[in-house]
Amino acid sequence: MVKLAHNELIVLLLSISAMLIISRIVAELGKKLKLPVVMGELIVGIILGPTIFGMLNPDFFNYLFPRTGNVPIAMDGIISLSVIMLLFVAGMEVQLSVVLKQGKVAVYTSLFSMVIPFFTGYAVAWFFPEIFSISTEPHAKFLFALFFGTALSISALPVIARILMDMNLFKTNIGMVIIASAMFNDLIGWLIFSFVLSLTNGNKVEHMNIGYTILYIIGFGLFMLTIGKKIIDKTLPWMQTKLSWPGGVLSISLGICLLSAAFTESINIHAILGAFIAGIAFGDSVQLKEQAREIIHQFVTNFFAPLFFVSIGLKVNFIENFDLQIVLIVLILAYVGKVLGAFIGARIGGMSKNHSLAVGFGMNARGAMEIILGTLALNAGLISKPIFVALIIMALITSITSAPLMKRFINK
Amino acid sequence: MDLSKLKKRPAFPFETIAVAISFSPRCPLILSEAKRISDILGATLLLLHIGEKNIEKEQELDDMMAKVGLDSNESRVIWMEGEPVDTILKLCKLNIVDLLIIGALEKENLLKFYIGSIARNISRKAKCSVLLLTNPSASEFKFKKFVVNGVENPKTVHTINASIYLAKKLNVKDITIVNEVNVPGMAMAMAEDSTAPEAKEIRKNLTEESEGQIQEIIKNADIGDIKLTSKIIKGKPGFAISKYAKDKKTDLLIINSPDTHLRILDRIFTHDIEFILADLPSNLLIVHSRI
Numbered sequence: 001m002v003k004l005a006h007n008e009l010i011v012l013l014l015s016i017s018a019m020l021i022i023s024r025i026v027a028e029l030g031k032k033l034k035l036p037v038v039m040g041e042l043i044v045g046i047i048l049g050p051t052i053f054g055m056l057n058p059d060f061f062n063y064l065f066p067r068t069g070n071v072p073i074a075m076d077g078i079i080s081l082s083v084i085m086l087l088f089v090a091g092m093e094v095q096l097s098v099v100l101k102q103g104k105v106a107v108y109t110s111l112f113s114m115v116i117p118f119f120t121g122y123a124v125a126w127f128f129p130e131i132f133s134i135s136t137e138p139h140a141k142f143l144f145a146l147f148f149g150t151a152l153s154i155s156a157l158p159v160i161a162r163i164l165m166d167m168n169l170f171k172t173n174i175g176m177v178i179i180a181s182a183m184f185n186d187l188i189g190w191l192i193f194s195f196v197l198s199l200t201n202g203n204k205v206e207h208m209n210i211g212y213t214i215l216y217i218i219g220f221g222l223f224m225l226t227i228g229k230k231i232i233d234k235t236l237p238w239m240q241t242k243l244s245w246p247g248g249v250l251s252i253s254l255g256i257c258l259l260s261a262a263f264t265e266s267i268n269i270h271a272i273l274g275a276f277i278a279g280i281a282f283g284d285s286v287q288l289k290e291q292a293r294e295i296i297h298q299f300v301t302n303f304f305a306p307l308f309f310v311s312i313g314l315k316v317n318f319i320e321n322f323d324l325q326i327v328l329i330v331l332i333l334a335y336v337g338k339v340l341g342a343f344i345g346a347r348i349g350g351m352s353k354n355h356s357l358a359v360g361f362g363m364n365a366r367g368a369m370e371i372i373l374g375t376l377a378l379n380a381g382l383i384s385k386p387i388f389v390a391l392i393i394m395a396l397i398t399s400i401t402s403a404p405l406m407k408r409f410i411n412k
Numbered sequence: 413m414d415l416s417k418l419k420k421r422p423a424f425p426f427e428t429i430a431v432a433i434s435f436s437p438r439c440p441l442i443l444s445e446a447k448r449i450s451d452i453l454g455a456t457l458l459l460l461h462i463g464e465k466n467i468e469k470e471q472e473l474d475d476m477m478a479k480v481g482l483d484s485n486e487s488r489v490i491w492m493e494g495e496p497v498d499t500i501l502k503l504c505k506l507n508i509v510d511l512l513i514i515g516a517l518e519k520e521n522l523l524k525f526y527i528g529s530i531a532r533n534i535s536r537k538a539k540c541s542v543l544l545l546t547n548p549s550a551s552e553f554k555f556k557k558f559v560v561n562g563v564e565n566p567k568t569v570h571t572i573n574a575s576i577y578l579a580k581k582l583n584v585k586d587i588t589i590v591n592e593v594n595v596p597g598m599a600m601a602m603a604e605d606s607t608a609p610e611a612k613e614i615r616k617n618l619t620e621e622s623e624g625q626i627q628e629i630i631k632n633a634d635i636g637d638i639k640l641t642s643k644i645i646k647g648k649p650g651f652a653i654s655k656y657a658k659d660k661k662t663d664l665l666i667i668n669s670p671d672t673h674l675r676i677l678d679r680i681f682t683h684d685i686e687f688i689l690a691d692l693p694s695n696l697l698i699v700h701s702r703i
Contacts, residue, residue, distance in 0.1 A: 093597045097648075097683035103672050161597030165614065170595050171564070171621070179597055226680060286651040286687070293599045 008071050015064050015075070016307065018048065023306040036159055036399050038368045041306050042392065045313020054317075065314055079311050082304035083372060084275040087190070088257040089300045090369065091279020092293065093157055094183045096225070102180040105349030109177055110184035112345030113363050114153045117337030118192075122149035124333060131329060132387055146196045147382050151374065151391060152337050154189035155182040156367030156399065163365060163403045167410070174355055174410065177346065178362040186369065187280070191217055193373055194264070194273035200380045216267050221277055224260070229281040232256075236287035249292045250299070253282050272376065309368070312375055312392070321385040330390040334398060338364045358409040365402035370395035423541065423701040424574040426511040430458040432500055432534075433489075434515070435472060441548035442515040444480040449513070449543075452581055457487045458507055462499045465491035480550075497533045509540050516544040518692045525690060526679055532689045535698055536674040541574070544696040555582050555695075559662040561653055562589040562626045562642065567668040569629050570701030575666045578697070579638050588660070589630065589642045591622040592652040619644050650687035658693035665693055669700040 004012065027040035047053060054061040066072060099106050125145035129136055134144045160182045161170075169175035198213050239249045257278045264274030282288060339360035346356035374391035377383045383391075431446035433439060443459070450457040461473070477484055490507075492499050504512055516531035525532070535542050560575045562568055572589060579587055595618065602611050626642040633640075645652050657665040670685050678686050688696060 093599070095596050096681040097678075098596050100678055100681055101672075101683050157597060158601065161601035165598065165601045170598065171618075183596070284681075286648045286682075290599065290646055294602075297599045297602075 002070065004070050004074060008069060008074075011064065011066065012071050012074050015071070016078070018064065019044070019310040020303070020306055022048070023310050027306075034403075036162070036367060036396075038159075038305075038309055038371065039396055039400070041309035042313055042371070042396070044306075045310040046318050047313070048310065049314040050317045051313065051319055075311070079308055080271075082308035082311075083376065084257065084261045084271055085254070085300045085304040086308060086368070086372060087272045087275040088254070088279040088282075089297055090157060090186065091276040091281075092283030092296065093161070094187055094280045095284050096183070096187070096280070097284070098176070099180045099184050102176055105346060105351060106177050106180035106184070108349040109342055109345035109359060109363070110181040112348070113155070113181055113338060113342035113360075114185050114188055116341030116344065117152040117334070118149035120149075120333055120337040121152035122146065124329070125149070132326065133384060143196055143200055143382060146192065147377055150189055150192045150196065151370065151377070152334055153185060153341075154193075154366065154369050154373060155185040155338075155363050156365050156369040156395070157182045157186055158369075159365040159367030159399045159402070160362060163362065163406070167403060167406065169410070174351075174358055174362070177349075177351070178359055181342065181345070181359075181363060185363070189369075189373075190273060190276050191221065193376075194270050196382070197270040197272075197376065197380055198268050200382055213269065217269055217273065220264060220267075220269070220273070224277045224281045225284075228278075229284060232281050232285050233287055236285055240287070240289055240292065246292050246295050249289075250295060253292075253296060256282070270376070272372075305368070308375075309371065312371065316378075316385055316388060318389055318392075321389045323386040323390065326386050327390040327393050330387075330394045331397060334366065334394045335364060338398075354409040358406045361402055361405035361409070364405075365399045366395040367399040368395075370398075419702060421508070421510070421702055423570040423699055424510070424577045426453050426455050426541070426578075428458065428507060428509050429453070429455040429511045429513060430460050430500075430504055430507065430509040431513045432515075432530075433459050433461040433473065435461075435469065436515065438515050438548060440476050440479060441550050442513065442545055443476055443482070444550045445545055445548045446513045447480050447482050449511075449582075455510070457482070458503075458509065459487055459489040460500055460503050461489070461491050462494060462496040463491075464493060496530045497537065500530075500534060501537055501539065504538065504540050511541045511543060512538060513543045513545065515548060516546055516692060516696075518546050519690070526676060535685070535689060535696075536670060538669070538698070539700060539702070541669075541700045542698045544692060544698075546692050546695055555584050555663045556586065557660070557662045558584055558587045558664050558666055559653065559657045559660065559694075560587060560589045561665075561667040562591040562622075562629070563649065563668065564591070564622075564625050565668055565671070567671075567699075567701045571666060571668050571699040572629055573633060574699045574701075575697075576633055576635055576638065576640075578666075580636060584663075585638055587635075587638055587640050588662075589626050589640065590653050590656055591626055591642070591644050592649045593618055593622055593644055593646050594648050594652070648683070648687070650682075650684040654688045654691065654693045662694050664695045664697055666697045666699060669698050 023041045023044040026044050027037040030037065030040040099110060122145045125132065125148040126141060129141050134141060160178060164170045164175045164178065195213055195217055239252055243249065257275050260274035260278035261271035262274070265271040283293065342360040342363040343356045346359040351359065371392055374388050378385065378388045429446060429450045431443060446457060473489065474484065490503055492503065512534065514531045514534060520529050520532065531544055535544060558575055558579055560572055562572065575587060602614065622644045623642060630640060645656055665688065667685060667688065674686065682690060
């Protein structure tokens with residue numbers, strides 16, 4: 001078995017501790033300025049990465065974050081685990097019953113806030129691939145168009161939940177409509193993205209049977225959300241009373257998440273789908289104690305999330321790959337598609353004009369979910385670094401502007 | 413059918429009570445309970461049977477009525493053939509029924525739950541209040557303790573007032589109004605950057621807000637000598653109150669009628685009343701406030 005050498009282990013531990021400690025300090029400073037934590041983590045990545053630290057002190061940068069040897073392999077394993085865990089906790093907050101309960105306004109808002117940005121993104125990518133320097137080969141163009149549509153239609157439940165909590169809108173009708181719609185967007189968005197990823201293998205596009213892929217994804221989702229969820233419902237009370245608390249439920253839930261992720265990866269659908277669906281099955285269980293939910297969230301959000309988001313800045317030079325034209329196009333499409341889609345949906349659902357606009361701007365926050373989506377697409381070779389940088393900037397700007405723009409319309 | 417009389421009709425008093433007759437072994441007990449309740453409330457009692465009318469059944473019903481002391485001249489019996497759920501609901505509308513009493517098992521088997529039994533489908537669709545009796549008794553009253561759902565909803569004030577009215581009539585002295593606090597996404601929102609005092613403050617505010625809502629509803633209620641308490645519990649709506657009612661061994665759980673038309677999807681992705689119907693924790697009264 002290949003092992004990390006003594007020095008390699010020290011480097012790995014040093015790099016992880018630097019990522020965790022510095023990102024926490026920056027996140028706390030950012031909190032004073034009401035900036036999302038993920039922004040602080042990304043900034044730390046940019047500072048520690050090739051954009052700044054790599055330019056100022058290349059030797060120390062290469063020592064702390066080596067690109068060859070066993071350390072990057074070990075780090076890649078940790079980052080892959082991080083993204084799986086992040087999708088698991090994202091799934092844990094998706095409650096399909098909340099969408100059903102909110103009735104037609106949530107259904108219309110979810111659908112329109114998904115469909116309009118999706119087709120806007122898809123159409124622009126399909127008809128104007130040259131803007132993004134994408135291959136005009138039909139299959140590659142199709143995959144990029146699918147991805148771009150998905151990237152514009154996804155929402156970020158964690159950021160939205162935080163905004164609603166800060167604005168004391170959690171229990172209001174608007175708050176519940178936004179939360180329910182964001183849950184639905186996340187579910188459909190990750191299903192489509194898993195489909196896109198399953199058709200892509202690195203930079204090489206595989207012509208795998210699309211019908212089977214869709215069937216696998218739907219079949220797995222339905223199984224986990226019905227029978228799988230019932231099994232979890234039946235076994236959770238036993239886990240929470242008979243096993244060590246909270247260690248028992250923590251290790252079994254995370255174990256099932258990894259098992260589910262391994263299964264979807266093994267049937268050529270990305271591991272993230274397994275983790276996300278397992279998260280929904282666990283999180284939607286009536287038997288899951290609130291304390292257990294909080295512990296899982298705390299563990300993942302404060303250990304795996306900083307490692308993942310800091311690692312983004314370590315991989316990409318944000319200055320070199322900044323393309324103003326792409327950034328502006330992505331930003332305009334993101335705002336127009338999402339705000340318009342959610343606005344139309346909420347209006348059809350019976351909300352007032354101003355409240356519908358508030359819902360639109362609330363749903364517009366892309367945050368961490370967009371960043372995860374972009375990173376996975378970059379790793380899969382679906383997008384170039386300039387598009388990735390544009391998506392990150394879009395995720396941050398939409399998240400920061402969401403609350404102030406909502407406030408403009410909420411009390412009118 | 414003149415439905416205008418139904419629309420403006422208040423949730424209580426229960427002036428016309430109907431009981432569904434199925435000729436099951438528990439039927440005499442349900443009839444007995446229905447008679448006692450209608451006597452106490454001073455209501456007119458209607459007996460509804462959906463099925464063929466024949467001499468044997470008529471004789472059996474006469475015997476049952478005689479056994480529980482029901483005078484056939486005072487209580488009207490309606491026989492009608494058709495699909496049970498829709499026919500019962502149609503008869504309730506036609507006869508301006510305020511309260512429909514039916515017997516129900518605490519738990520249905522899985523298949524029946526998803527397809528929907530008669531009692532449960534009536535509960536989902538009824539345009540009048542419905543009392544589901546899980547443990548009907550021939551002799552003594554079971555109702556001593558009520559648990560009422562105090563969920564934030566325009567219907568709740570009517571449900572609480574109907575509960576107080578019923579408690580006074582049935583001489584129940586203990587009512588607990590329960591509000592369930594469930595904020596999807598809150599654990600995630602607080603995980604990143606909330607300090608311990610901030611998280612505590614957020615939870616405290618949520619509890620106080622829910623408590624305030626209940627107090628606002630009950631502040632003007634004439635409760636007489638009834639001990640009315642409020643309780644805030646965490647958990648998914650429907651499931652949490654059902655568990656609470658079961659743990660507290662309540663006699664009657666009282667909830668609002670559903671806000672939307674419930675379908676099989678609501679049973680697959682169970683929420684609210686469906687959690688209660690899946691496993692009845694006690695007798696259940698669904699108050700239809702007709703607003």
